Amino acid sequence: MTAADLAPQELRILVAVADEGGFSAAAARLGATQSAVSHAVRGIERKLGVVLFERGRFGARPTPAGERAAAHARRVLGMLRAMAADVRGADTGEVRGALRIAAFRSAALHLLPPALERLAALHPGIEVSVTVVRELGAGVSGEVAAGRADLGIATLSGPPPARLVGATLLQEPYSLVHPAGHPDPRALPLVDWAENCGSYTRDWWAAQDWIPAATVRAEDDGAVLAMVAGGLGMAIMPALSLTAPPPAVEITGLGPGRPHRSVGYVTTPELASTAAVRALIRTLRSLAQPSLERTKDQLRAV
Template sequence: MTAVDLAPQELRILVAVADEGGFSAAAARLGTTQSAVSHAVRGIERKLGAVLFERGRFGARPTAAGERAAAHARRVLRMLQVLAADVRGAHTGEIAGPLRIAAFRSAALHLLPAALERLRAGHPGIEVSVSVVRELGAGTAGEVAEGRADLAIATLNGPPQAGLVGGVLLQEPYSLVHPAGHPDPRGLPLVDWAENCGSYTRAWWAAQDWIPAATVSAEDDGAVLSMVGSGLGMAIMPALSLTGAPSAVEITDLGPARPYRGVGYVTTPELAATDAVRALIRTLRSLGRTTPERTKAQLRAL
């Protein structure tokens, strides 16, 4: 197979068109002309031997091949940035540069802050940005696969998807959450949100004949807690979502057969070897060893 030689500027054009959804918007982002972008994309398509964008009045929509190409392009461009940061680090002995993290809501609220505080203390030159991503579909790991994030905090029930690497940091127990002092919490309607029930809870959930179908659906776990506290129903929720739960709700252990949710990190093999990502993984692992006991103590105190 003939090697394909794409210049970094071609990769930037490819990503800009995919991100912006059109040649004109991509040209404005890159400070060039629409005709130059269109010409470059045709050249990239000839080199790759595939149509990367569907053209139309709607703009330029990536084909399946275009989505794959854009993901690879983002990751290659990111590695060029990391190359410079790591080389400077080898010279100065300091770890610095941007670090992009994708996390689902409860992890961003209750797991990441302590890790980032410790990371900043040890490596003040690392510039962290965090995106909160719903853990649906491709979820946070998809942000890494697409080249939009360097590391994801993801729910894990086994190895990451092909092409990614990662590890479990902690196992969150699920608990019954209900209005404080309610005499029959299991008789209440169920309040739930779309991200809650994954493969790690589905079998357990199906075996519980006391759990009804959800009659109230909320946008996220924070809204669920608010609704439960207002007396609208009960919920089955993982421990991170219950950190700092309001006094209006009560948390009841589901017993020894309760389900757990694995929470871990996901990155790419190439980024896993870079200084900033390695520093973050070390920090997350050190916190992950203590988080389960800390979470249990928090739950006992509620």
């Protein structure tokens, strides 16, 4: 028996144990007994020829091989769901099925809603779920690579990560954000959040001797805006984060050399050809640039 003999139910068990961190919790999720789950995992390990989980008082922790196996399992199960949906719509042309989306916060708040509204009008058979993911570490792309999302709206600093495909949807410029009416906003303390500075801004940021080290750290861009509105400092933020700025803040341009952040979609090569993912990509492409232009117009009017 080899990995080619793994059945979909075995893949579901593998994913459940990896997600839940133990055989008992996985059994409860699957409506099975703990002994049945434990027996199935031993069988999967024999077929793959590797140990997938470390067992102990803490439960069942995936080994590096187990993490990779679980990612493959999620992606295979996702393709099986996509296959069923595509086959059912082959004769009628109807696009249907579940579509799991991961997105960073400002994209989920300002880019996705109009896209999902149009997608629902065009393809009511698509069932969408959205997870907001912090762009730290593996971030949104990591959710897609691990099989936990079918498509991600991510910040891109180059080609998509290995084993993924994607493209840029928009380039959003950065601006200086500060309390309205302040006479010298560049002299204020810097308010920042962990997701903000990536490779797309690092070189520009390092060349600006007027930017101090952050003295106020916030959880996300929404908290940064609230702190700036409260007079606690200034911030340097991308356009999507400034879609609906509070009235107590003012936005100032950073000049022609200002940095830009690339926002795009990522998915897996196998899901890129499925009807539901293609429909979402078309919708995102049709709305992304007009959405950014509206945001720029709003900022110019502030």
